[in-house]
Structures are given as structure tokens and as C-alpha cells.
Amino acid sequence: MSKKTGFISLLNAFLFLINGNLFSQTQLVQDYTKILSIPNVKAVGASNAHFYVLSETEGMAVFRAYQDSLQWLYTSAGMQRRGEIIEADIRFAYLYGDSKRLTVLEPTSVLGVYSSTLLPAQPLGVARLENNLYVALGSSGLGSLSLETPETVDSEAEIVANDVIGRANVLDVASSIISNQLFVLTNDSKVHVFSIEEEVLTHQSSVDLRVQLHHLFLDNGLIWGATRSGDIFEVNTNGLGNNCGNIQGRVATLVAVDEFLIAKNEFGELWSSNCSEKLQPWKTQRDANHHISKSAQTIWISAFDKISPLKQNEQTATPNQSQQVSSGEFSLKTIDNIILTYPKPLLVAIELESGVSNEEVEFTYRSNVANAAIRNQGFYWQPNPNQIGMNWFTIVATNPNGEVDSTRFSVDVRTFNSPPRFSPVRSTSIAVNDEYITTYRAIDPENPSSSLIRYLGVDLPEGANLNEQTGEFTWIPSDRQIGKHEFRIIATDEQGAAASQDISLTVLNISRQGR
The missing domain is CATH 2.60.40.10 (Immunoglobulins)
Structure with missing residues (x-):
């Protein structure tokens, strides 16, 4: 089988998945039983064996990735200053950003950093094929670095394939270890396909896209391309295939698992679909600081600096039913100031x-x-x-x-806890042998809605009772208690601050029936 035939098979496999009616009624949901908290997440990346989290405050955290769990290996401080984009393969991870610096990480090394170098231009994308790293360098062309040793990485990048690329800018690169192919996206609306033969980069074919793409994404051996405005297309040997939809912003990340496709735009919004539908908004809260990456067949999502795996929920209703969930019933109760x-x-x-x-x-x-x-x-x-x-x-x-x-x-x-405040109380006259009920109320000025005020009576009349929790006072004065009675009510808040109120009651030798 020729290399070009291999490329056709690779891309047509995706079309078979689309047209093969493999849509499932399952839905991807976050598995909240497995939560990892990392502050100030800046970027994430993953290979089949490792997971990387770049924190603005902690540096680069490296984990061994399992099917549904992560095992922390080490954290490299200061890595957040080297870039904000992480790409990874089974052996290395690559960190770069808006400068010319490229850092190569080796997850199995205690030191973390394998090597670093300064490139002739800002890297726009990287992809490894065998022991060579290929770098999209815009107008500078396609750069090549040997990963054989740290010293070969820290050397001048070789510009390759000029005879094929010509004067076009190299916008992005992607590689497939399965087919041993390198895909190079240029600004003349083409994807150039190369392979490695006897350690030599060999041109196989060039695909005319007819539309200017700015990014390539390869996952599960399948290829997508994205425009600057957020349109996502399948890519095949004939150019662009199906339009997967527009996610209303530059596409930052795209991952696929089974029949699901998830894309993140430049605003941090996540869009998702199955292979038979257009991408739809999924998680659109921009301040959630969303990031996604895939390790083996597990997609990991970071939201509000909490990382969890996605799982397929077999119990989820059909798409029409799932829309009914968004009926407004899901809401938080208000928390008062x-x-x-x-x-x-x-x-x-x-x-x-x-x-x-x-x-x-x-x-x-x-x-x-x-x-x-x-x-x-x-x-x-x-x-x-x-x-x-x-x-x-x-x-x-x-x-x-x-x-x-x-x-x-x-x-x-x-810094100061104000004591409770009583409602005003006047001197009162009451009838002998009649039940007298009243409530002495105090509020906590720092928390007026609090019900945690406790009441204590001092020198209460004989037979009188004060409810500790409500402040309700009850008393049936007897004949021998005719006259004036003075006592004190003390209110205490939950922190111990107290206030008191002096009470004066006069028992009269009358009855309510006699009035």
C-alpha cells in the first residue's frame, strides 16, 4: 500500500464513522467523584501516558495518566513563564507561547526539562515524527529539530521542505504515528503530506483546501481543520469534507472520543457534538477558565480550577429530552450578604x-x-x-x-462584635391569677436574620419561665405576688457578646373577668 493510499484510508475512516450511523444515545458528563484541584490553571496537555497542568502560581504539574485517575509525579516551578500552550506525545511534551522560546519536557525525568531552544520565529505549532520535531514558523517556514539529545534540541532549527512549501507561510503542523505522516498547513490553502523514509522527510502529496484554514487537529487518526473565525471542517484527500459547525471564536483545542467531538474557543467556551450533528454550545461560562485535553480514551476537563474526567452517561435521555432539563429548574438558592x-x-x-x-x-x-x-x-x-x-x-x-x-x-x-439589641420594652401592669405571655426580642446587628440569640433571665419572679431560644416569657402571678417585680433579661449572640434589658412588671389585685 502506498503512502498516499494510507492517507486516503486514514481520512476515509473518519467519513465511515460519520456515515455509518454510529450515533449513540449516551452523553458525556463530568465525573465529580474524581476531582483534582489545582489553582490558577493556565493550560493543560496530555499524551496516552501523562497529563500536564500548567498553573500560573505553581508551575508545571506532571501526572501519570490512567484510565480514570491521575497520579502526581512532580511539579516544576517557574514553567509558567515559558509559555501557555502545551502539546504532548508519548515521549515528550512541548511548551511554547508568544515568544520564540520552545521548551521540551521529558515526563520520566526528575528534572522535567529535557532541553529548550530559541527559534528563528514564534512557534505556531509543533509535531514529532520519529526523532525529529517539526515546528510551524510562519513566514520562516517549516523548522526541524533533532530530539536525539538535549544538545541537538538546543541548536539552530533547520528549515526544510522549501521546495514544496515555497514562499508560503507555515501555519500549523500535525503528525500521525500510526501512518508515519506529517501534515503541514500553509497560508496558500494547502495541506502538504510528508513521511519519513530512511530518516529523510519525503513529500507524498498536497491537498488543495479552497478555504484558508489556520489550525490542524489530529485525534484518533482523524483530521480536522479550523478557520480563524471558528468554522471546523473534516479534511480528506479531496480537500474539505463535512462542516462540523462554527464555535464563534478561534479554535484553541479540539478532541474526539468515540462519537463525540469537543472544541474550545479562544473565549474559553466549550462546544460539543456527536459525529452526526453540528457542534452546539455546551459549557459557555467564560469565567470558568475551561481547558480540555485527552489521555488515551479519557477526556479531562478543567473548570474553575477543578479537573475531572468525562464519562459516558448511559442513562441520559435522548437529545430532545435532555433539552427539557434546561427548563430553569436548576438554580441555586440565594445567599444573603x-x-x-x-x-x-x-x-x-x-x-x-x-x-x-x-x-x-x-x-x-x-x-x-x-x-x-x-x-x-x-x-x-x-x-x-x-x-x-x-x-x-x-x-x-x-x-x-x-x-x-x-x-x-x-x-x-x-474586628468588633456588636452585642444584641433589644426591642423597646415599657413597664407593664398585669392581673393577678391570669396567665401573662410576652416575648422579649433582641437582634444581632451583624446578622439580623440570625436565630442564634440565647436568652437568660436573672431574678425572675417565682413561677415565671423564659424560653432560652425564643425569649418568650410566661407567668401566672399568685395572690401573694401582688405588687411590683423587677428582673433582668440577658441576650447573648453566638460569639458571646451580651446585652441586658431591665423589666418592670406590676401585679394588680384585679382579674380580666372583672374588667
Whole structure:
């Protein structure tokens, strides 16, 4: 079989999947039983064996990837300054960004960094074929670096295939280890196909696309191309195949598993589809800081700095039924603004409307405060002295169907705890032998809705009773208690601040029946 025939088979395999009516009623959902929290996620990448997370504050975290779990190996500090794009294959990972620097990582090395180099231009994409790394260098052409040793990486990149590419700009590259092919996208609307024969890059064919693509994506041996405006197409030997849809922004990442296709745009929105439908909005909350990557056949998604695998939910309803889930019933209960006295901790219940089970929902929070946590169905925060003042929090809830709701509240942390305040009380006359009932009320000025005020009576008349929780006072004065009685009610808030109210009751030798 010729190399060109191999390319045809590779691309036609994708068309067979599309036309073979393999659509399943399953749906991809996040597996919230396996959550990994990493702060300030900047980028993610994966190979079949490893998973990489670039954190703005922690550096590069490297994990051994299993089918549905990750095992932490090490973290390399300072890597966040080297770029914001991670691409990976079975042996190496490549980190680059908006500068000319390219860093090659070796996940099995304790040092992490295999080598690094400065390229003649900013790298737009990288792809490995055997021991060579090919780099899209825009107007500088197609660069080649040997990965044989760290020293060969840290050398001047060789510009190759000029006889095929000519004066066109190289916009992106992708490679298939399965077919041993390199795909080079140029700005003259072509994809050039190369193979390695006896360590020599050999041109096989060139495909005329008729539409200018800016990115190539290869997954499971299948190829897609994307325009700058977000249109995604299949690519085959005849050029562009089916239009998979437009995701309303430059395509940053695209992954496929079974019949599902997921794409992320430049705004952090995720779009998804199965192979028989156009891409549709899936997770569109831009402040969720979405990232996606695939290790083996597991897609990992990062949202609100929490990473979890996607799983196929066999119980999910048909597409028409799943749309009914988005009926507005999924919503968070409002959390009122709170006044908190330092150093008291904050614990707030997180509840959903309409009886939706919390177990099916992932909760995260957004704030400039980093030392809070969501535990089970509660939001917990222990403020420190630097956090005295006004603090804002947004609680975000996401269900497996991708629906998102949020509620925002403030916490005013104060250094002084004001005591409870009583409602005004006047001196009162009551009838002997008649039951007298009244309620002495106090409120916590820092939390007026709180029901945690406790009441204590001092020098209460004989036979009188004061409810500790409600402040309700009951008394049936006897004949020998005719006259004036004075006592005190003390109200204490949950932090121990107390206030008192002096009460004066006069028992008269009359009855209500006699009035």
C-alpha cells in the first residue's frame, strides 16, 4: 500500500464513522467523584501516558495518566513563564507561547526539562515524527529539530521542505504515528503530506483546501481543520469534507472520543457534538477558565480550577429530552450578604431549588480570597487578619448536563462584635391569677436574620419561665405576688457578646373577668 493510499484510508475512516450511523444515545458528563484541584490553571496537555497542568502560581504539574485517575509525579516551578500552550506525545511534551522560546519536557525525568531552544520565529505549532520535531514558523517556514539529545534540541532549527512549501507561510503542523505522516498547513490553502523514509522527510502529496484554514487537529487518526473565525471542517484527500459547525471564536483545542467531538474557543467556551450533528454550545461560562485535553480514551476537563474526567452517561435521555432539563429548574438558592466578626469562621449552606440532589452537582467558588473551601454541602472560610473588610464570593453550580447557575454574596469581616439589641420594652401592669405571655426580642446587628440569640433571665419572679431560644416569657402571678417585680433579661449572640434589658412588671389585685 502506498503512502498516499494510507492517507486516503486514514481520512476515509473518519467519513465511515460519520456515515455509518454510529450515533449513540449516551452523553458525556463530568465525573465529580474524581476531582483534582489545582489553582490558577493556565493550560493543560496530555499524551496516552501523562497529563500536564500548567498553573500560573505553581508551575508545571506532571501526572501519570490512567484510565480514570491521575497520579502526581512532580511539579516544576517557574514553567509558567515559558509559555501557555502545551502539546504532548508519548515521549515528550512541548511548551511554547508568544515568544520564540520552545521548551521540551521529558515526563520520566526528575528534572522535567529535557532541553529548550530559541527559534528563528514564534512557534505556531509543533509535531514529532520519529526523532525529529517539526515546528510551524510562519513566514520562516517549516523548522526541524533533532530530539536525539538535549544538545541537538538546543541548536539552530533547520528549515526544510522549501521546495514544496515555497514562499508560503507555515501555519500549523500535525503528525500521525500510526501512518508515519506529517501534515503541514500553509497560508496558500494547502495541506502538504510528508513521511519519513530512511530518516529523510519525503513529500507524498498536497491537498488543495479552497478555504484558508489556520489550525490542524489530529485525534484518533482523524483530521480536522479550523478557520480563524471558528468554522471546523473534516479534511480528506479531496480537500474539505463535512462542516462540523462554527464555535464563534478561534479554535484553541479540539478532541474526539468515540462519537463525540469537543472544541474550545479562544473565549474559553466549550462546544460539543456527536459525529452526526453540528457542534452546539455546551459549557459557555467564560469565567470558568475551561481547558480540555485527552489521555488515551479519557477526556479531562478543567473548570474553575477543578479537573475531572468525562464519562459516558448511559442513562441520559435522548437529545430532545435532555433539552427539557434546561427548563430553569436548576438554580441555586440565594445567599444573603453576611457580617462576620473576626476571628469567627464562616459556614454557609449551599442549597439548590426544586429539590435537585446536590450529589449530582459540582460546586466551585470565585473570589479574590484563596483560603475558602466548599465541603460537602457547605461553604467554609476562616478569614485571616489581612481579610478584614468587605469580601465578595460567587458560588457556581454545574450539573452533568453542563447547566450552570451562580449566586453572589458579600462578607463584611469586622474586628468588633456588636452585642444584641433589644426591642423597646415599657413597664407593664398585669392581673393577678391570669396567665401573662410576652416575648422579649433582641437582634444581632451583624446578622439580623440570625436565630442564634440565647436568652437568660436573672431574678425572675417565682413561677415565671423564659424560653432560652425564643425569649418568650410566661407567668401566672399568685395572690401573694401582688405588687411590683423587677428582673433582668440577658441576650447573648453566638460569639458571646451580651446585652441586658431591665423589666418592670406590676401585679394588680384585679382579674380580666372583672374588667
